[in-house]
Amino acid sequence: MNVAAYNFAYLDEQTKRMIRRAILKAIAVPGYQVPFASREMPMPYGWGTGGVQITASIIGPEDVLKVIDQGADDTTNAVSIRAFFAKVANVAVTTHTAEASIIQTRHRIPERTLTEGQVLVYQVPIPEPLRYLEPRETETRKMHALEEYGLMHVKLYEDIAKHGRIATTYAYPVKVEGRYVMDPSPTPKFDNPKMHMSEALQLFGAGREKRIYAVPPYTEVVSLDFEDHPFEIQHFEEPCALCGATGVYLDEVILDDHGGHMFVCSDTDNCEDRREHGHRGTLAGHALEAAE
Amino acid sequence: MDAVIEGGFTDRVLGAQSVFRATMDALARPGTVQSIASDAAPPAPLTQELGALALTLCDQDTLVWLDPVLASSEAVTGWLAFHCGAPLTADPSQAQFALVTEARHLPKLDVLGQGTDEYPDRSTTVVLAAAAGTQRVTLKGPGIKNRLDTELPLPGGDFLAQWADNRERFPRGIDILIVRDGALVALPRTTRISEA
Ligand SMILES: [Zn+2]
Numbered sequence: 001m002n003v004a005a006y007n008f009a010y011l012d013e014q015t016k017r018m019i020r021r022a023i024l025k026a027i028a029v030p031g032y033q034v035p036f037a038s039r040e041m042p043m044p045y046g047w048g049t050g051g052v053q054i055t056a057s058i059i060g061p062e063d064v065l066k067v068i069d070q071g072a073d074d075t076t077n078a079v080s081i082r083a084f085f086a087k088v089a090n091v092a093v094t095t096h097t098a099e100a101s102i103i104q105t106r107h108r109i110p111e112r113t114l115t116e117g118q119v120l121v122y123q124v125p126i127p128e129p130l131r132y133l134e135p136r137e138t139e140t141r142k143m144h145a146l147e148e149y150g151l152m153h154v155k156l157y158e159d160i161a162k163h164g165r166i167a168t169t170y171a172y173p174v175k176v177e178g179r180y181v182m183d184p185s186p187t188p189k190f191d192n193p194k195m196h197m198s199e200a201l202q203l204f205g206a207g208r209e210k211r212i213y214a215v216p217p218y219t220e221v222v223s224l225d226f227e228d229h230p231f232e233i234q235h236f237e238e239p240c241a242l243c244g245a246t247g248v249y250l251d252e253v254i255l256d257d258h259g260g261h262m263f264v265c266s267d268t269d270n271c272e273d274r275r276e277h278g279h280r281g282t283l284a285g286h287a288l289e290a291a292e
Numbered sequence: 293m294d295a296v297i298e299g300g301f302t303d304r305v306l307g308a309q310s311v312f313r314a315t316m317d318a319l320a321r322p323g324t325v326q327s328i329a330s331d332a333a334p335p336a337p338l339t340q341e342l343g344a345l346a347l348t349l350c351d352q353d354t355l356v357w358l359d360p361v362l363a364s365s366e367a368v369t370g371w372l373a374f375h376c377g378a379p380l381t382a383d384p385s386q387a388q389f390a391l392v393t394e395a396r397h398l399p400k401l402d403v404l405g406q407g408t409d410e411y412p413d414r415s416t417t418v419v420l421a422a423a424a425g426t427q428r429v430t431l432k433g434p435g436i437k438n439r440l441d442t443e444l445p446l447p448g449g450d451f452l453a454q455w456a457d458n459r460e461r462f463p464r465g466i467d468i469l470i471v472r473d474g475a476l477v478a479l480p481r482t483t484r485i486s487e488a
Contacts, residue, residue, distance in 0.1 A: 007305065008305045008306065008309075013304065014351055014352075014353075016308070017308070017348070021354070021388070022413070024315065024316065025412075025415075025467075026413075027316065027319045029413065029463045029482075030482065032412060032463060034413045035411075057312075058313060059309075060306065060310060141411075144410075145408075145409035145410040146409070180463075201317075201320045216482075217320055217435055219434040
């Protein structure tokens with residue numbers, strides 16, 4: 001990427017003002033998708049340009065930035081975005097959730113409870129939760145305006161009819177403060193309860209779809225469900241093989257060609273922190289390289 | 293002419309960033325006091341805080357409504373034109389921002405831009421310079437853990453009744469940024485205010 005001649009945090013001031021105005025409206029109307037004039041960024045759309053534009057518009061020299069991709073700080077995507085801001089905004093970066101003032105994320109919410117003053121910036125591919133039910137933007141906008149969310153309930157109920165349960169496991173729709181149905185981005189539904197009454201400000205940016213939305217701190221975020229089929233998060237049979245953690249989101253890692261596998265923390269910072277504090281899983285002796 | 297050119301942020305980029313961040317935090321945590329101290333130096337009767345927020349949020353893409361005191365000051369309109377380039381409107385319902393120097397110049401909230409049910413973001417954000425004095429109130433709503441008992445420099449008269457109506461119009465409605473002494477308190481349209 002060519003960032004030879006750039007403004008602080010890359011974006012020009014007029015673009016930042018436009019995005020900042022959108023962020024303020026998004027906070028004032030929790031869960032409502034504010035349109036904004038998304039800009040080209042020096043990275044492809046799949047790399048979370050919506051999140052990058054939000055981070056670029058809020059970040060200041062005092063901030064400490066953490067970037068995660070599927071829970072990991074060390075993927076190409078996360079490393080590139082972190083390096084980008086270290087260069088164009090000269091900010092401190094970290095992998096430790098507790099040290100970060102801004103956490104930009106793709107597809108996970110950290111396991112460690114976020115605290116007041118932290119901002120979680122989500123990279124969102126498709127912001128419209130009703131899109132699969134109604135492709136026309138003019139119609140979905142009307143449905144949000146009229147709070148016509150019956151179709152969404154029908155879709156979830158069809159799941160139950162077909163699978164005996166709600167089969168949606170990612171991007172599981174939520175209702176914000178009893179008003180707007182919102183897509184939490186493709187996080188596992190495991191993370192949905194973390195959004196509810198979070199102390200942190202949550203900002204969502206969809207670059208290609210040109211939408212910004214927000215959940216302020218201490219805001220009700222309820223996963224849609226039915227009385228006879230209440231919302232449930234995923235449960236894992238075994239603890240993390242490396243740190244022994246339970247009650248966290250695990251990824252399956254293939255170890256060899258003979259069906260060997262293990263389940264490990266998706267949140268790499270949380271896993272490392274636990275191991276540093278002496279927690280051991282059943283495969284902790286095996287070097288991680290064996291899995292790579 | 294010097295008075296027009298002078299008085300922006302010395303550091304245009306970081307000045308705006310820090311005032312914006314305080315504004316964002318204020319809206320995310322209604323009723324909390326956030327510092328918007330800056331070196332903005334607009335000409336009177338535009339206060340330093342009003343000037344700082346105009347520099348941070350207003351530009352050629354935002355229609356701005358000025359209260360009569362500001363609108364009749366050539367120093368102020370000249371300064372805003374030079375530093376923000378924002379077009380002015382005499383119609384508060386069309387304004388993205390309304391700059392108000394005193395509560396008595398605050399238009400009735402329902403004549404300001406409310407947005408539509410489909411686009412509630414197309415509404416007015418009021419930036420109000422508060423006078424001395426505060427009122428004991430209790431706030432509830434998004435951004436507030438349980439409830440916040442505090443003292444705020446709110447407009448008097450029937451403001452609380454107007455605000456209750458504004459809350460009823462949700463998701464339409466206006467948001468208010470109240471500024472004084474280098475600090476800002478925000479009331480997004482979601483906040484419920486009751487007298488303590
Ligand atoms: Zn682990």
